[in-house]
Structures are given as C-alpha cells and as structure tokens.
Amino acid sequence: MSAPLKVALLGCGTVGASVLRLLADQAADITARVGRPVEVAGVAVRRPDRHPEVPADLLTTDARALVTRPDVDLVVEVIGGIEPARELMLAAFAAGKSVVSANKALLADDGVALHAAAAEAGVDLYYEAAVAGAIPLLRPLRESLAGDQLTRVVGIVNGTTNYILSRMAETGAGFAEALAEATELGYAEADPTADVDGFDAAAKAAILASLAFHSPVAASDVHREGISAVSATDVARAAEIGCTVKLLAICEKVTGEHGDAIAVRVHPAMIPTTHPLASVGGAFNAVFVEAEAAGQLMFYGQGAGGEPTASAVLGDLVAVARNRVAGVAGPGTTAYAGLPVSPMADTPTRYHVSLDVADKPGVLATVAQEFAAHGVSISTVRQDGAGEAATLVIVTHRAPDSALSATISRLRGMPAVRAVTSVLRVEGLA
Amino acid sequence: MSAPLKVALLGCGTVGASVLRLLADQAADITARVGRPVEVAGVAVRRPDRHPEVPADLLTTDARALVTRPDVDLVVEVIGGIEPARELMLAAFAAGKSVVSANKALLADDGVALHAAAAEAGVDLYYEAAVAGAIPLLRPLRESLAGDQLTRVVGIVNGTTNYILSRMAETGAGFAEALAEATELGYAEADPTADVDGFDAAAKAAILASLAFHSPVAASDVHREGISAVSATDVARAAEIGCTVKLLAICEKVTGEHGDAIAVRVHPAMIPTTHPLASVGGAFNAVFVEAEAAGQLMFYGQGAGGEPTASAVLGDLVAVARNRVAGVAGPGTTAYAGLPVSPMADTPTRYHVSLDVADKPGVLATVAQEFAAHGVSISTVRQDGAGEAATLVIVTHRAPDSALSATISRLRGMPAVRAVTSVLRVEGLA
Incomplete structure (x- = not known):
C-alpha cells in the first residue's frame, strides 16, 4: 500500500466532527475504495481549546498555512460563509489541492469563479453536501x-x-x-x-x-x-x-x-x-x-444534520482521492450553455386565488373579465354562496407571472371583491 | 476540437434505437460535456434489413469484428442475454475498449469475472441501465x-x-x-x-x-x-x-x-x-x-422503456468517454469485503398470518404456543369472532425465516385451524 493521502479539515463544527469520526471509523473501507489510506493532516479551528476530541497536534488556528502545506493533498471546507472560506479555497487551488466543500452560500455566490480557478489548477471542486445534505443529487x-x-x-x-x-x-x-x-x-x-x-x-x-x-x-x-x-x-x-x-x-x-x-x-x-x-x-x-x-x-x-452531511462530504472525498491517485481531475461543472436567466415577470406560473365577493349576479363575469383582460386563462372556478357573500376559488392556467400579479392587484381594487383571502402559486397540477 | 471518440453499438432494438437517436440529437451537448465528439463507428445487428433507420454503411452482422476494430474506442452492449454478449464484452476488454451495458442477466450471472477482465485491461465497465432503468442508482x-x-x-x-x-x-x-x-x-x-x-x-x-x-x-x-x-x-x-x-x-x-x-x-x-x-x-x-x-x-x-434506459446508457457513455479522454479508468466495482451470502433459512424476517379457526376457548393459546415453540415472538394478534368460526390475524416479530415457515407448516396441521388463509412476509413495520 502506498503512502497515505493527507486531508486538511477547515472547520470542526457538527459536520466537521462527523467527518473526523467517519474518517476514523471507515478507515479500512476508505483505503480499499481509494487504493491508498486517507489521513487527517490537520484541523483548522478558531478556538483550539473547544475541541478536546481532536488530537492536539492536529489542531491549528492558521488555516492558510494548513491548506498550502506541501504534504496536504486534499482540503475539506466546512467553515461555511463567504470569507475566509473563499480565500482559503482559492489558496488551496493555487497550491494544487482538490477541495470538497459543503458551502452552499459560497458556491451559489461565486461558483463560476471558483470552478474556473479549480479547472485552471487542474484540481477538483466537489460539493455534494451543499444541496440536500445526504441525498446524492x-x-x-x-x-x-x-x-x-x-x-x-x-x-x-x-x-x-x-x-x-x-x-x-x-x-x-x-x-x-x-x-x-x-x-x-x-x-x-x-x-x-x-x-x-x-x-x-x-x-x-x-x-x-x-x-x-x-x-x-x-x-x-x-x-x-x-x-x-x-x-x-x-x-x-x-x-x-x-x-x-x-x-x-x-x-x-x-x-x-x-x-x-x-x-x-x-x-x-x-x-x-x-x-x-x-x-x-x-x-x-x-x-x-x-x-x-x-x-x-x-x-x-x-437534507441536514451532521452525520448525513458528513456522508456526502466523505463520498466526495473518496471521489477526489481516487482522482488524485489516478492523477486526474474529475468532470468539472461547466457553464458552456450560457443560458440567460429569465425575469420572474416573464416566467409562466399558475395561481390559485380565493376571493370573498358580493353574492349578486354578474360578479363572476366581472372577475373573469379582469383575468381575460390580462390574458390569463382560467382553469377552474368554484363559487360557494352563503347569504350576501360568496366565495370564489379560481385556479388559472399558466400565464406570465406579471400578468397574474397585475390581475390580483386589480381584483383588490374592485368594488365587487370584499377581500382577496388567499393567493398562492400552483405547481404540478395536470 | 480533437478527433471524435468512436462507439460500437451492439444490438439495435428499442434501447439501441433510442441510444442512436439521443447520440444524434445531443451531439453538441455531448461534445461539450466530453471534450471530444462521440460518433457511432458501427451497429451490429442480426438482420440488417430490419433497420432501415440506420445508415447502411454503419450496419454489420459481424459484432466480433466491430468490437475489436482499431478505430473503436467504446462499446455499448444492448443485446441482452448471456451469449454472445459475454464473449463480445470480453473481446472488447481484451482489445482495450471500455464497455457500457444494460445487461442485468449477464452482470448478475458473471459480474465478478467481467469486472476482473475490465480491471486487468484498465478499461471501464459501466451498467447503470441494468438496474431500475433511468434511475441514477x-x-x-x-x-x-x-x-x-x-x-x-x-x-x-x-x-x-x-x-x-x-x-x-x-x-x-x-x-x-x-x-x-x-x-x-x-x-x-x-x-x-x-x-x-x-x-x-x-x-x-x-x-x-x-x-x-x-x-x-x-x-x-x-x-x-x-x-x-x-x-x-x-x-x-x-x-x-x-x-x-x-x-x-x-x-x-x-x-x-x-x-x-x-x-x-x-x-x-x-x-x-x-x-x-x-x-x-x-x-x-x-x-x-x-x-x-x-x-x-x-x-x-x-424502470424500463427505450428512452429512459437509453438515458442511463448515455450517462455512462459520457462518463467512460470522459475517462478515455483523461486516459484513465473510472472507479471499478470491487468485491474486497468478500462477505458470504446468508441462507434464507437464517435470514430474519417477519410474517403476517391469517387463520380461520374454531371459535372456542383455548384456540388462541394453542396457536400462540406453536409460535413460541419455534422461538417466534408475536407482535400483534387480532381475533374476529363470528358464529362457530373466528379469524386470527397475527403479525410476528423478526425471527429466522426457517422458524417462521416451520411454524406455518405446523399450524396447517392443527385440528383447531380450519384454514391458513393468508401468509405473507412484512417489511418496514415499526
């Protein structure tokens, strides 16, 4: 068996502690799956005195020094937040280390630049744990x-x-x-x-x-x-x-x-x-x-929790470790399609609308006319009368969201409408 | 852009035809995802006249020659069955080609030997489509x-x-x-x-x-x-x-x-x-x-159908193509744990049993005694009486399957039991 791969762990909260425990518990299996042992080189934390469960010689407050240490092969980032996670990740890439992260905020904020930095360095950036915790997605x-x-x-x-x-x-x-x-x-x-x-x-x-x-x-x-x-x-x-x-x-x-x-x-x-x-x-x-x-x-x-999230982190860690052993980077995330993001106003949605209306002839026609005026087609209407008041429950077909919200604004101002009691979008309806 | 990767398609039934169609429809995306174009080198079928939709110069009846052709990089096997699929797969490995297969029967029959042959040749054997069709599993x-x-x-x-x-x-x-x-x-x-x-x-x-x-x-x-x-x-x-x-x-x-x-x-x-x-x-x-x-x-x-199965085949095809471009084999399937298979007789299961019994005092005790004699603990019993007959509905706790089946055999022979009307295992109950 060859020399172990060395991992730098950044952060040791709930997820980090679970990662450490799983790495120790599963050492034999991970070695078999990777082809080389995977060992912890160091754990960067802000307050070493709060981590009595971590061997003292692994703890450090200098995360920057840890990620660039020559003996470190892989970095696991479970600090969260934008900085210093971002800066540490870029430092890791620059030093040729692959990174596994659970940091949804950072990836969502700056994913394109981070992927580009990883690709340029020829290393991996994996982050299965950032979305839906343990679910392989x-x-x-x-x-x-x-x-x-x-x-x-x-x-x-x-x-x-x-x-x-x-x-x-x-x-x-x-x-x-x-x-x-x-x-x-x-x-x-x-x-x-x-x-x-x-x-x-x-x-x-x-x-x-x-x-x-x-x-x-x-x-x-x-x-x-x-x-x-x-x-x-x-x-x-x-x-x-x-x-x-x-x-x-x-x-x-x-x-x-x-x-x-x-x-x-x-x-x-x-x-x-x-x-x-x-x-x-x-x-x-x-x-x-x-x-x-x-x-x-x-x-x-x-979708959350220390152990489930750590399971996803370790799956990625095994993958980047295998890639390191094979001397390659895995498939990256590409933005080759370059599609623009459509404004919400243009996005087709369906609305459910409940209205309290005056129970007199013509109200439904007036309300329906307002939808039609905005180009919104109605799928179903249910009218429940009770004395002077009636309830209209309307589900529309798909229409641009702006047309739907404009319709609702107009309905709120109509004399025949006593109250708009519920407005919510509808998804997945046949 | 570099030279295309060449794919040999073995079999052109429902799944194979969908694979061909998707490869053509998605050519631009697949090229972007793989880093090189992926093209069909040939399609091996038994009756070329039955495939007017495939360009004639791609069709061949000599599958063996196709999989070993020097210009072929990857093989997709959607013939199904044991032979000649097995022999063709081994020939492909020996010639240094990676294989994507949807062949559950072959993989279940001879998976260990096939994985060993792929590993020895340093190529990939992927078969996502063999289990649960389109589901990434x-x-x-x-x-x-x-x-x-x-x-x-x-x-x-x-x-x-x-x-x-x-x-x-x-x-x-x-x-x-x-x-x-x-x-x-x-x-x-x-x-x-x-x-x-x-x-x-x-x-x-x-x-x-x-x-x-x-x-x-x-x-x-x-x-x-x-x-x-x-x-x-x-x-x-x-x-x-x-x-x-x-x-x-x-x-x-x-x-x-x-x-x-x-x-x-x-x-x-x-x-x-x-x-x-x-x-x-x-x-x-x-x-x-x-x-x-x-x-x-x-x-x-x-779990089935030409298009969903072809989606899984193409996911694997993109993966093995990427590996080929990177010059590596992906993670193989290992049997390092080498756990033995437990006989069904020893496997803990739970049973539901419905009995028609004589409605007289002591029947439940007699029946319960039979479960106890086999070391089977009862979770719940419901007794519904009606005239001379009663129904007993019993759900057991977990016990070795042999103890449960032995109990049922004995119940069938008991004078107090008129009929065993339903026996089925129970899973997932708290």
Whole structure:
C-alpha cells in the first residue's frame, strides 16, 4: 500500500466532527475504495481549546498555512460563509489541492469563479453536501444524466420551512405558532431568516440550476419569496383543492421571445397531494427532476444534520482521492450553455386565488373579465354562496407571472371583491 | 476540437434505437460535456434489413469484428442475454475498449469475472441501465455513498409485477385477472415468467447487493419468490393492517453466528402504506437505501422503456468517454469485503398470518404456543369472532425465516385451524 493521502479539515463544527469520526471509523473501507489510506493532516479551528476530541497536534488556528502545506493533498471546507472560506479555497487551488466543500452560500455566490480557478489548477471542486445534505443529487445531475436534457428541477430543499409547513397542515396553526414550535424543538434557528425567507433555498436553487442547465446562475439571480406570509387560510384552501403547501425551489428551461432561458425561483406553492413531493414531510428533503429521455425522477433523503452531511462530504472525498491517485481531475461543472436567466415577470406560473365577493349576479363575469383582460386563462372556478357573500376559488392556467400579479392587484381594487383571502402559486397540477 | 471518440453499438432494438437517436440529437451537448465528439463507428445487428433507420454503411452482422476494430474506442452492449454478449464484452476488454451495458442477466450471472477482465485491461465497465432503468442508482451507490456504510437496500425494481400488484389493490382482482390485463396493455410480455417469477428482480438484487456490500453476489445466490401465489385475500388482508403488497428486492447486512453476511432476497411482502415505497405505483421503480451516516434515502423513476434506459446508457457513455479522454479508468466495482451470502433459512424476517379457526376457548393459546415453540415472538394478534368460526390475524416479530415457515407448516396441521388463509412476509413495520 502506498503512502497515505493527507486531508486538511477547515472547520470542526457538527459536520466537521462527523467527518473526523467517519474518517476514523471507515478507515479500512476508505483505503480499499481509494487504493491508498486517507489521513487527517490537520484541523483548522478558531478556538483550539473547544475541541478536546481532536488530537492536539492536529489542531491549528492558521488555516492558510494548513491548506498550502506541501504534504496536504486534499482540503475539506466546512467553515461555511463567504470569507475566509473563499480565500482559503482559492489558496488551496493555487497550491494544487482538490477541495470538497459543503458551502452552499459560497458556491451559489461565486461558483463560476471558483470552478474556473479549480479547472485552471487542474484540481477538483466537489460539493455534494451543499444541496440536500445526504441525498446524492449533484453527482447524478452532473454525471448520470450527462447524456440527457434536463427540463425541470423542483425541490424541497429546506427542512426548517418544510417542517413548519407540515405542522401548519397537520394542526391548522398559523405561521407564527408553527415557527415558535420549530424553534423550541431545534428545527429552526434563533434567527430563522435564512430559512424562513428562502435565502437558504435560493442558494441551493442557484447551484441546482447551474448544474442542470450548464449555465452560470448566482443566488442573486433567483426570484425569492419566503413562507412568512403563508397563512392558515392558504393551507386550508390548498387542502380544499386536493393540494398541500410546500416551499419549492424551481429551476426550469423556458422558451421566450429571445430563445431559451432559465427560470429560477423559490416560493411557496400548492402542489397536488398525489405528487411525489407532497408526501415529503418534516425535515426531509426531496428533489424531483424531469428530463427529456429519463422522464420523471425523484431523490429523497435527509437534507441536514451532521452525520448525513458528513456522508456526502466523505463520498466526495473518496471521489477526489481516487482522482488524485489516478492523477486526474474529475468532470468539472461547466457553464458552456450560457443560458440567460429569465425575469420572474416573464416566467409562466399558475395561481390559485380565493376571493370573498358580493353574492349578486354578474360578479363572476366581472372577475373573469379582469383575468381575460390580462390574458390569463382560467382553469377552474368554484363559487360557494352563503347569504350576501360568496366565495370564489379560481385556479388559472399558466400565464406570465406579471400578468397574474397585475390581475390580483386589480381584483383588490374592485368594488365587487370584499377581500382577496388567499393567493398562492400552483405547481404540478395536470 | 480533437478527433471524435468512436462507439460500437451492439444490438439495435428499442434501447439501441433510442441510444442512436439521443447520440444524434445531443451531439453538441455531448461534445461539450466530453471534450471530444462521440460518433457511432458501427451497429451490429442480426438482420440488417430490419433497420432501415440506420445508415447502411454503419450496419454489420459481424459484432466480433466491430468490437475489436482499431478505430473503436467504446462499446455499448444492448443485446441482452448471456451469449454472445459475454464473449463480445470480453473481446472488447481484451482489445482495450471500455464497455457500457444494460445487461442485468449477464452482470448478475458473471459480474465478478467481467469486472476482473475490465480491471486487468484498465478499461471501464459501466451498467447503470441494468438496474431500475433511468434511475441514477449504481453511480450514487458506488460513488456518492463511498464514504458511508450501507446497511440495507430495498427496491421495487420490476415494473410489470408492480403494475399487477397495484391493479390487484385498486380493483380487488386476483393475480390471473390482473396479469391478463397487464398482458393486454403491453405491461407484461407474452411469456411473463422472468418478471412474474422474480427472475428479473433477482438479477437486479444480485447487482445491487454486490455494489452495496462490495462482495460477490450472483443471481443464483438470491432467494427468489414471485407473485403468482399472491391472492386477492393477501391484498385485502394487507389493507386491513394498513399495508400494501409489493414485490421487493431486499439486500441487507446481517450478523450471524459466523460474523457479517449478506442476505439477498426477492419476494412479495406487505409494507405500511406510510412507507415511501408504498406509493410507488404502476410501472415506476424505486429503491430505498439505508446507510449508517446518510440515514434513509430513496431513488424514484422509470424502470424500463427505450428512452429512459437509453438515458442511463448515455450517462455512462459520457462518463467512460470522459475517462478515455483523461486516459484513465473510472472507479471499478470491487468485491474486497468478500462477505458470504446468508441462507434464507437464517435470514430474519417477519410474517403476517391469517387463520380461520374454531371459535372456542383455548384456540388462541394453542396457536400462540406453536409460535413460541419455534422461538417466534408475536407482535400483534387480532381475533374476529363470528358464529362457530373466528379469524386470527397475527403479525410476528423478526425471527429466522426457517422458524417462521416451520411454524406455518405446523399450524396447517392443527385440528383447531380450519384454514391458513393468508401468509405473507412484512417489511418496514415499526
């Protein structure tokens, strides 16, 4: 057996500690799978005194020195955030080291430049753990489906919001109440903004869209709406039409006036309870993929947590270690297609709208006319009358999002409309 | 751009024709992804006159000459069956060509020798299409989870039987009636033996077990029971306990007297309707994976059909083409763990048993005593009395399969038992 490959671990929080433990527990198997042993060269942390479980001679506060050490072959970055992770990654590439990262924010922010730096150095940049935790997803998209054309990727990629929405559906609670429960149980962080407002899902959507469509997509390109405006009424209305509310990350190829483009968006939506994504409950993640030849695929599993995330990191680590032993770099992520990102206004979506209206003849006609005036075709209408008031529940066909939102604005100002009680996009309906 | 890579296509049935079409349609994308164009060097068929869609100068009946032609870099084998596929594959390896195959029977029969031949030649043998059609499964098992320990793989890997069982559950039909419908609709072949008796699923189980546990497993090692004995009563009884009947391929690590082993089996079983596999209907496939760190994962998609299977073939083709461009072989399938296969008799399983018994005091005690005498612990019993007869519905805890089958044999001979109306294994119950 040849000399061991040496790994520099940057960061030793929940994921890093699990990576260390798995590397030790699985040493014999990893050696067999890589062809050489894989050993830890050092662990860079800010406060060495907080890591009594790590052998003292491995700990260092000088991450920069560690990643450029000549005996280090591979770098695992689980610090998170933009800096110093970005700078350390670039230093690793420049020194000829391959990098495995779980850093969705950095990859979504600066993926194109990082991939270019890795390619120039002839090393690997793998980051399966950055999206949907333990679920093998990026490798299948990049490699298994490399001979196919992806048309759509729809994912539940944030466990916190999925837990909150699942609880709202189960208990009838409002958003605030469900969030409070999630916080108490540790499913939501003290500052839940990144999850609840969709920032986390948007970063993952950007990474998925880049891979799926071989085009540069950054988090800032993603249309983003969180779940804090989802009401108990929205959830109840969804159930009435055989749907459930999920926060979806949607990446799709759209064809507009100027040719092919990519639409990338994160927002709550109603999906039919019969859709494979509808039964993905609690803190689980799942990603539904549509490809021209392969048809519909779904990948399901744990989206977060130290051990699941570490499993994904180690899968990548074995891959980059094998590449290092073979003296090659693996297939990189290319942006050769260079498709532009379509503005949300142009992206075709469908809306569900519930209205309280005056129960008198002609109201439906007036409301329907407003949709027609904006070029929005109606799929179904249900009208429930009760005394002076009636409820209209309308589901539209697909139309540009701007036409739909303009229609809603107009409806809010109509005398015949007492209240717009629920507006939510609908996905996956036949 | 460098010279094209040349592909020899062996066989041009449904899958082969789709491979040809996709290679042409996606030429630009495949070139971008591989780094060199990928072109068809020749198509070996038995009856060239039956393939007017293929340019005549590509067609040949001499497959052997085609795979060894010096200008051929890669071979795609979609002939199926054992010979001549096996001999052609070995000839391809000997001539230094990598092979992509969709041949589950051959891989399950002779995988170890074929992998050894590929490794010795320093070329690739990839066969994602052999198991679960378009679903990216073998690559995630082999690569994404390479840093984890798999404990269990449970799959619905045969669409024909899944369709039949789904229809039995929906309509209350018996097996023969549902099979007739499946045959009429083209979901079952004229001779349905390979599907209905579990041979197809057993071949896939052998391939999955080999990959998951890095050990040699052949189709002949797999305990196999088909679905022809599944009755409408079994399906109805399953529904009564909140379950549905599926034909499962189960590969798991078991620990017996002599240390770790692998249990590999294909048989119908009741699974809870809340299990992610339960909602996999019709001709879809899904594989549920449990790993120590990653936890539970599921992969879902189309398990058969020309286009989905061709998508998987092309994913592999892009991978082996990239390896060829890089001058390396990809990670092979190793059997380094060398775990033995556990006999079915020793494999722990759970049974559901429905009995018609005489409704008099002491019958339950007598029946329970029979389970206890074989060391089988009972999980739940439901007794429904009606006049002179009563029904006992028993679900056991896990016990060696031989102890369970011995118990059933004894029950069949007991005077107090009028009839054993349903016996089926149960999986996935808490």
